Amino acid sequence: MTKVLEKSYIEYDIIIGGGGAAGLSLAYRLADSAFSHLKILVIEPDSKQGNDHTWCSWLEGNHIFDECATTFYSNIIFKSKFLTKQYPIQPYRYRLISADKFYNYVLDKISNCDHIVVQQGKVAKYQEKEGGVEVTLEDQKTYFGKQFFKCYIDELPSTKDVLYVDQHFKGWWIETQEPTFQTDTCTLMDFTIDQAGEVRFMYVLPISEKKALVEVAIFSNNLLSQEAYDLILQQYVEHHLNLKGYQIIEKEFGVIPMTDYDFKKFNTQKVIAIGSAGGAIKPSTGYAFSQIQVQCDYIIACLKEGKQIDMRKTKPLRQIMYDKTFLSVLLFGDVPGDKVFSDLFEKNKPQQIFKFLDERTNILEELKIMSTCDIGLFTKALIRIMK
Ligand SMILES: Cc1cc2nc3c(=O)[nH]c(=O)nc-3n(C[C@H](O)[C@H](O)[C@H](O)COP(=O)(O)OP(=O)(O)OC[C@H]3O[C@@H](n4cnc5c(N)ncnc54)[C@H](O)[C@@H]3O)c2cc1C
Incomplete structure (x- = not known):
């Protein structure tokens, strides 16, 4: 009834x-x-x-919410002490909303x-x-x-029961007096900052020749004080981007869980x-x-x-396993994060990495990508998560 x-x-x-x-x-x-x-x-x-928030995604073809996007990039830059390279990403575009x-x-x-x-x-x-x-x-x-x-x-979730690391971000929207940025190119990841024993990278997202979001992303369970993030941003803007006359217009901050x-x-x-x-x-x-x-x-x-x-x-089961393994490698520091991402970008086209991260690759493509990483260490991480 x-x-x-x-x-x-x-x-x-x-x-x-x-x-x-x-x-x-x-x-x-x-x-x-x-x-x-x-x-x-x-x-x-x-x-x-x-x-x-500022949300970025790589996309192939036209997508929902393209109409409200602020900009699209056709080139990305990857930087670390191992590799510095600019990549064209067609047919993908990196979209900023x-x-x-x-x-x-x-x-x-x-x-x-x-x-x-x-x-x-x-x-x-x-x-x-x-x-x-x-x-x-x-x-x-x-x-x-x-x-x-x-x-x-x-x-x-309690960090004790699962693989867990916070990703914390702080970003400054800055404006420069002179044209400074290339509007079709963004820095996806720049690991050339002090890693401080963690995984730390910067990204730079221009929306005009004079305006960009400069952001630091850190994978660690130790949140910093707002002043400490600001110091990282200031050093990067002034010593890596070599900008002097700039204004901070807006700030963003957030923490998200990276966990299995x-x-x-x-x-x-x-x-x-x-x-x-x-x-x-x-x-x-x-x-x-x-x-x-x-x-x-x-x-x-x-x-x-x-x-x-x-x-x-x-989400396919094998993608869950890849994510667990990758997260475990980053968390346990089997290989430093900057090396893991450098290996990926050195030996694979970004288009292939995007497809893999979008979980649209087939097993053969996945094996090919995995063979460009340190197989021994990834196998060790896989065994660890299976225990
Ligand atoms: C600073 C930052 C930058 C990011 N950049 C990217 C990026 O570039 N690309 C990407 O793919 N991902 C990015 N992410 C990750 C992710 O895309 C975002 O966190 C995204 O906002 C997640 O969407 P959501 O709807 O789950 O959470 P949110 O967008 O945070 O939405 C949750 C909503 O729930 C509301 N809410 C909270 N409690 C309650 C309640 N009790 N009842 C009703 N409503 C409630 C909140 O007010 C909020 O509006 C970023 C995250 C952060 C923090």
């Missing part, structure tokens, strides 16, 4: 908790008229006005769409009930959704985690934006075809 739902609930077909990269990527697709029969709610605590443009673009589309409501608020708890999920906000407002997409991380933690294990038919909360952050690199799109495309296909959503299908 079906129970009648309590009428005090406001009912939705889909509730999306968290309107960041993942939540809004899904909401954007659901704004399509094919889903106008659904009632959808997006819950997000933030007003999403500012530029809190500023979060503020992305938020405006998606929220604009949603605002013209009657079946999606955005509610400012923070999910305090959610509970599966018959027929759906009860979602309660911090202000005690309660909603009921037949399906709940959880797009925020509420608890990080199984984020998907708590998924049910009604509660599905996506984005960082759903394991979209690639454990070996920290990139997530493209994987978020893979996850959202998969969900949309399931909804259209009336199929059950099983997020494990978005």
Whole structure:
């Protein structure tokens, strides 16, 4: 016998908790008229006005969200003490999206769409009930959704139980007085800074001849003080880029988990985690934006075809093993990170590396890439994670 739902609930077909990269990527697709029969709610605590992230991805051909991209690069630079090289990356392009443009673009589309409501608020708890999920906000407002997409991380795994390292970033948007940057070329990774026994690299993303984002990324479980990140950035800008008359316009900071933690294990038919909360952050690199799109495309296909959503299908098992092995090598310091990435870039074309990291290579291509790394050390890492 079906129970009648309590009428005090406001009912939705889909509730999306968290309107960041993942939540809004899904909401954007659901704004399509094919889903106008659904009632959808997006819950997000933030007003999403500012530029809190800069998302880069390599892409082949045209893609969703190209329209709100700030720029595309056709060349990348890799630098380390072992290798300095500029690569053309056609047919790929390296795309930069500023979060503020992305938020405006998606929220604009949603605002013209009657079946999606955005509610400012923070999910305090959610509970599966018959027929759906009860979602309660911090202000005690309660909603009921037949399906709940959880797009925020509420608890990080304990670093003791899994392979885990934080990737922490700090970036400065800088403006120079003179034309300084080449707008079709970005520095993807520059390891020529002091590694301090960790994995540390800089990246430089110009959006005009006078404006660029200069960012430091560190893989380690020791967060620095804001002043320490600033010092690294200042030294890099002044001594590596040799810039003197520059202005800092904006700063960004963030921490993301690089881990083999199984984020998907708590998924049910009604509660599905996506984005960082759903394991979209690639454990070996920290990139997530493209994987978020893979996850959202998969969900949309399931909804259209009336199929059950099983997020494990978005990532092949052998890719999980590669990520674990790579992460283990970085974490245990079997080979210094700058050497690992230098080997990859020295012996493989970036197009092949991109395809591998996008998890679209076949086994033969993967074996070829692996043969360019230190096989002995990677095998040791593989044995370690199998134990
Ligand atoms: C500084 C930085 C730079 C990055 N650069 C790149 C890059 O270049 N390329 C790339 O691929 N990846 C990058 N990443 C990794 C990844 O793409 C981003 O972290 C991305 O934002 C993840 O999307 P998400 O939706 O999972 O999380 P978020 O975008 O962080 O969205 C989560 C949302 O949930 C909301 N929220 C939190 N708690 C609750 C709650 N209780 N109820 C409701 N809502 C809640 C938050 O306000 C937020 O809006 C970067 C990450 C950082 C931090």
